[in-house]
Amino acid sequence: MAMAARLRLALLLSACLCASVAWARPHLEAGIRLPSERAEAAGESDDSVGTRWAVLIAGSNGYYNYRHQADVCHAYQIMKKGGLKDENIIVFMYDDIAHSPENPRPGVIINHPKGGDVYAGVPKDYTGREVTIDNFFAVLLGNKTAVRGGSGKVVDSGPNDHIFVFYSDHGGPGVLGMPTYPYLYGDDLVNVLKKKHAAGTYKSLVFYLEACESGSIFEGMLPNDINVYATTASNAEESSWGTYCPGEYPEPPPEYDTCLGDLYSIAWMEDSDIHNLRTESLKQQYKLVKDRTSVHNTFNYGSHVMQYGSLDLSDQHLFTYIGSNPANENATFVEDNSLPSFSRAVNQRDADLVYFWQKYRKLAEGSLEKNDARKELLEVMAHRSHVDSSVELIGNLLFGSEDGQKVLKAVRAAGKPLVDDWICLKSMVRVFESQCGSLAQYGMKHMRSFANICNAGIRPEAVSKVAAQACTSIPSNPWSSVHMGFSA
Numbered sequence: 001m002a003m004a005a006r007l008r009l010a011l012l013l014s015a016c017l018c019a020s021v022a023w024a025r026p027h028l029e030a031g032i033r034l035p036s037e038r039a040e041a042a043g044e045s046d047d048s049v050g051t052r053w054a055v056l057i058a059g060s061n062g063y064y065n066y067r068h069q070a071d072v073c074h075a076y077q078i079m080k081k082g083g084l085k086d087e088n089i090i091v092f093m094y095d096d097i098a099h100s101p102e103n104p105r106p107g108v109i110i111n112h113p114k115g116g117d118v119y120a121g122v123p124k125d126y127t128g129r130e131v132t133i134d135n136f137f138a139v140l141l142g143n144k145t146a147v148r149g150g151s152g153k154v155v156d157s158g159p160n161d162h163i164f165v166f167y168s169d170h171g172g173p174g175v176l177g178m179p180t181y182p183y184l185y186g187d188d189l190v191n192v193l194k195k196k197h198a199a200g201t202y203k204s205l206v207f208y209l210e211a212c213e214s215g216s217i218f219e220g221m222l223p224n225d226i227n228v229y230a231t232t233a234s235n236a237e238e239s240s241w242g243t244y245c246p247g248e249y250p251e252p253p254p255e256y257d258t259c260l261g262d263l264y265s266i267a268w269m270e271d272s273d274i275h276n277l278r279t280e281s282l283k284q285q286y287k288l289v290k291d292r293t294s295v296h297n298t299f300n301y302g303s304h305v306m307q308y309g310s311l312d313l314s315d316q317h318l319f320t321y322i323g324s325n326p327a328n329e330n331a332t333f334v335e336d337n338s339l340p341s342f343s344r345a346v347n348q349r350d351a352d353l354v355y356f357w358q359k360y361r362k363l364a365e366g367s368l369e370k371n372d373a374r375k376e377l378l379e380v381m382a383h384r385s386h387v388d389s390s391v392e393l394i395g396n397l398l399f400g401s402e403d404g405q406k407v408l409k410a411v412r413a414a415g416k417p418l419v420d421d422w423i424c425l426k427s428m429v430r431v432f433e434s435q436c437g438s439l440a441q442y443g444m445k446h447m448r449s450f451a452n453i454c455n456a457g458i459r460p461e462a463v464s465k466v467a468a469q470a471c472t473s474i475p476s477n478p479w480s481s482v483h484m485g486f487s488a
């Protein structure tokens with residue numbers, strides 16, 4: 001048991017849950033619209049031909065990260081009800097939740113306290129160790145020969161097609177998590193979108209992104225002339241939020257120790273669930289999601305939903321990208337957000353603590369399991385504290401104790417990218433991890449510090465010496481282990 005728990009904690013899960021889904025090459029006729037659906041908004045007149053594609057990706061594994069895979073499963077159900085075909089929906093999820101021994105409802109995943117199963121029918125295109133950035137990029141670019149494992153499905157799109165991408169997970173400034181290493185960096189993602197545009201294989205693309213500091217992926221990076229419209233759960237410098245967490249309201253059923261969803265994700269999805277998306281524009285959804293995610297502009301908790309890229313695309317209807325559930329055909333869009341708000345939510349980065357704490361709290365006093373759960377919780381805390389203090393010390397050694405933290409935490413002006421030299425940023429991360437151990441999911445929050453060290457013109461080689469001084473050894477903590485490789 002202790003061993004199993006430790007393995008889980010260390011993100012050691014390597015079981016390949018590969019499952020192939022037979023698929024056929026999509027016909028160009030797929031996704032044709034009825035005459036009555038045409039030209040509903042300015043600029044949409046050419047959308048009567050073309051296929052709708054969706055790429056859905058959850059960037060983590062582990063039961064304590066339940067909510068991200070739950071979001072992605074829910075998104076699949078929306079695409080499916082909207083009329084997209086399985087051959088045009090590509091799902092990346094580690095797939096270790098539904099059949100996890102910790103799942104109180106085996107084989108079922110929910111994304112709302114009272115919600116039904118969202119797992120049934122989800123195609124297992126890329127699961128387990130196949131959820132890699134290389135596969136994600138190959139799928140986006142439609143490059144079948146570059147794909148390793150999985151169903152082999154790719155976005156085999158043409159110039160009239162519309163693509164929808166949804167990512168949900170943890171992130172940090174300039175970076176998005178993955179269940180495998182390396183993580184996904186903002187410059188690489190934007191370069192892939194540029195490449196896809198240059199190949200002429202889409203008409204327009206919408207990217208919905210849930211992660212901490214997700215604005216930093218596109219800020220100063222995403223051009224406004226490649227027909228990509230993106231919205232993000234947060235701006236470049238704040239956390240995004242988990243929701244339906246234990247102890248919050250509304251809370252999950254008592255048998256769940258984990259958060260069921262993410263605030264921005266469920267905001268766009270619960271909106272899409274009930275509206276006629278033939279009449280709701282991307283802009284209308286953006287405003288509604290922005291309002292709900294900011295808790296009606298109070299920001300007691302919650303974050304600033306942002307938009308980037310070709311903002312003119314936001315006049316289009318959601319239908320162009322994700323179809324619409326025929327059952328909602330008479331539901332008219334109302335500006336006024338009638339959806340319930342949340343009284344509380346949990347900061348994305350602390351959601352794992354909620355899980356480890358809940359688990360510990362519930363177990364019987366004196367039991368072996370409680371002892372294991374206590375150890376898990378302490379290891380999570382110890383890793384956090386090790387990463388925080390190492391980065392702080394490096395900052396002080398580089399810039400002096402007076403200025404160190406000011407330099408590391410400085411936020412660049414809006415519109416400027418996080419870092420000028422992304423290669424430097426990635427080298428900096430490798431230098432840190434080789435001396436101080438893995439950043440892991442939590443440590444992504446320090447990406448801005450590494451970016452600022454690069455922006456100050458300090459080379460990774462110089463930081464290597466300082467990091468060796470700051471970290472005399474890598475702690476023997478599963479979270480700190482670099483056995484999976486570097487995150488950059």
Ligand SMILES: *[C@@H]1O[C@H](CO)[C@@H](O)[C@H](O)[C@H]1NC(C)=O
Nearest residue numbers: 138141142143144145146147
């Ligand atoms: C597809 O991927 C392969 C293998 O990585 C690469 O050699 C090839 O150039 C790629 N094709 C295109 C069109 O980018």
Ligand SMILES: *[C@@H]1O[C@H](CO)[C@@H](O)[C@H](O)[C@H]1NC(C)=O
Nearest residue numbers: 276325326327328329330331
């Ligand atoms: C929408 O309204 C029309 C006209 O009243 C009706 O015929 C149709 O069944 C309704 N559709 C749904 C899904 O309720």
